[in-house]
Amino acid sequence: EAEKRLSKYYPKKDGKYPIAYLWARTVQCEAPNCVAEIPLISQTVIAKGKRKAWIEITGNRETKEVSINVKMGEKIPAGLKVTAGGGHAVCPCCNNTTHKDRVKIQGKAGKMGHRLFGIAIPVGEREGKEYRNAALEDFYAFSDAENEWLKVIEKNPDLELNESFPIQNPREFNSGLYGTFKWANIFSPRQKLSLNHYSSLIKEYQSTLQTKGIEKNTVKAVISALTLGISNLVHYNTNQSTYLSEGMISCFIAGNAMAMRWDWAESNPIVSGYVGGIDFSYKKGFEAISVLVNGFKNYGTSVFQNDATKLNLPDDSADLFFTDPPYYDVIPYADLSDMSYIWLKRMLKDDF
Numbered sequence: 001e002a003e004k005r006l007s008k009y010y011p012k013k014d015g016k017y018p019i020a021y022l023w024a025r026t027v028q029c030e031a032p033n034c035v036a037e038i039p040l041i042s043q044t045v046i047a048k049g050k051r052k053a054w055i056e057i058t059g060n061r062e063t064k065e066v067s068i069n070v071k072m073g074e075k076i077p078a079g080l081k082v083t084a085g086g087g088h089a090v091c092p093c094c095n096n097t098t099h100k101d102r103v104k105i106q107g108k109a110g111k112m113g114h115r116l117f118g119i120a121i122p123v124g125e126r127e128g129k130e131y132r133n134a135a136l137e138d139f140y141a142f143s144d145a146e147n148e149w150l151k152v153i154e155k156n157p158d159l160e161l162n163e164s165f166p167i168q169n170p171r172e173f174n175s176g177l178y179g180t181f182k183w184a185n186i187f188s189p190r191q192k193l194s195l196n197h198y199s200s201l202i203k204e205y206q207s208t209l210q211t212k213g214i215e216k217n218t219v220k221a222v223i224s225a226l227t228l229g230i231s232n233l234v235h236y237n238t239n240q241s242t243y244l245s246e247g248m249i250s251c252f253i254a255g256n257a258m259a260m261r262w263d264w265a266e267s268n269p270i271v272s273g274y275v276g277g278i279d280f281s282y283k284k285g286f287e288a289i290s291v292l293v294n295g296f297k298n299y300g301t302s303v304f305q306n307d308a309t310k311l312n313l314p315d316d317s318a319d320l321f322f323t324d325p326p327y328y329d330v331i332p333y334a335d336l337s338d339m340s341y342i343w344l345k346r347m348l349k350d351d352f
Contacts, residue, residue, distance in 0.1 A: 002278065003270045005197050009145040009190055010268050011137050013121050019129065019274045020243050021138070021266040022046075022118035023188075024068070027089050027106045031096030036064040038091050038098070039115050040084035040262035045076055046118075046131055047246045053131040055118070057081050059092030066092050068117040070131045084262040107178030114188070116142060120243065122274070129246055145190035152196060159196060160184055163342050166335040172257035173335065175240065183342050186251075186258075191237045194269050198230045198278065199347045220351050227347045229278070229285045231340040236267045236276035238339070248276035251339075256331040258339070 010017055024039035036059060046053040054076050056069045083090045087100030106112055119138060121130045153160045161184035167176030180186060187195070202223060209219045235241070240251035240258050243265035251258050267276025274280060304312055308323065 001201055002194075002197055006194055006270050009141050009148075009193070010270060011141050013119070013132070016121055017271045018119045018121050018268055019271055020120045020248055020268065020276065021116060021134070021142075022070070022120070022243060022263070023239070023266060024115050024117060024263045025261075026113040026115050027098060027103055028111065029089070029091040029094065029096055030098045030102055031091060031094050034064060034091060034094045034096060036066055036091050036093040037113070037115075038083055038089045039066060039068055039117065040089055041068070042082050042084040042262050043242075043244075044080040044082055046070070046120075046243070047129065048076070049128065049246065051123070051128040051130070052076050053129075054080060057083055057092050059094075061093050064093050068115070068133075070118040070133050072131055104177050107180075110179060112179060114239070120246075125273075142188075142190055145193050149189040149193040149196075152193065159346070161187065161192065161342050163338070166332065166338070169332055169335055172332050175258070175260040178260060183339065186238045186240055186339070188239055188266055191239075191266065195230065195234065195237060195343060198233070198269070199343065202227055202230070202347050223351065224348065225285065225289060226282075227344060229282045230347070231344050232285065233269060233276070233278055233281045234340050234343055237269060239264045239266070241265055241267065241276075248274070252336070256336065258336070 007017075012018075024041045026037050026039050029036045029038050039057065041055060041057060044055045044057070046055065051072060052074065053070065053072045056071055056077075058067045058069075058081075059065070060067075081090075081092060083092055087103060089098040089103050090096075091098070103112075116134045116139060119132055119134055121132065122128075123130055161182060163183045165176055165180050165183055165185065166173045167181060170177055173180075175186065184192070205226070206219060206223045209222065235250040235252060236248045238251045240261050241264060242249045242251075242261050248265060248267045251261075267274075269276065269278050271277040272279050306312065311321075
């Protein structure tokens with residue numbers, strides 16, 4: 001059902017859905033007499049395997065136009081130009097470096113943009129990927145999704161993700177230093193539209209189960225499980241997610257933080273069989289539920305909230321004590337969870 005509603009926003013290539021769309025954030029060059037828009041790309045090698053792919057960036061000093069071309073071949077050329085490093089922006093037209101402090105100022109002023117430049121398409125079942133420049137139809141599809149999302153929030157403003165981003169924690173959430181003030185800022189309009197469609201489908205399915213007279217607690221359990229699958233999908237559907245080693249990578253790759261990404265990847269949530277797609281998320285969730293249901297039938301568990309030095313067990317009654325120490329502020333669990341929670345509460349607020 002999601003495919004019916006969303007396929008027009010993810011146009012097929014040679015009969016296949018793209019796996020991912022490659023994007024770069026942009027800032028303006030601040031050199032005198034240069035107004036080039038710099039695409040911030042720190043990673044120019046896309047694939048190193050049998051099907052090698054890379055990014056070539058060139059700038060025209062006269063017209064101030066910047067070209068980004070995705071190339072494939074047998075050998076990756078040496079000396080590929082990067083335009084982002086250490087937070088600085090290097091202009092491919094005039095070679096001037098815009099200092100990271102100025103990049104932050106542009107971001108906070110709302111002047112940091114996004115540029116779609118490439119797509120990843122599966123060749124066949126586990127046969128690698130093909131990488132191409134984004135085509136006109138890709139730009140139109142994204143624009144259509146953006147316009148549709150504006151219509152959605154115009155009718156229902158509460159669907160926009162206006163919750164505050166944890167800018168008070170720049171160590172783990174450093175994109176707050178570049179103008180990310182709301183959770184809405186870390187999702188593209190197409191990502192928000194797609195996730196909202198999944199949210200709507202969950203609610204429709206819940207109504208269907210209720211109409212069929214399914215027992216209330218069973219409906220709640222089924223809807224909760226399906227919603228958690230979408231919550232896991234969110235990790236790969238932000239503009240902080242990336243594309244490495246020929247696959248989508250969660251926005252949480254950088255340890256226990258959500259790091260700023262100059263070049264980022266937008267997964268296709270309706271693609272089948274790949275990370276970032278809803279069926280992949282549900283497959284993993286189903287495997288986890290199966291283990292929990294089938295693997296612990298003969299075990300009982302008791303949970304107590306107690307002083308860890310005063311256990312409820314007699315001496316010599318346990319072979320092992322396993323402790324999970326408090327981490328103070330090393331891992332901001334609550335802030336990290338908020339990325340999923342903002343979607344979960346929209347889907348489950350009537351049940352929890």
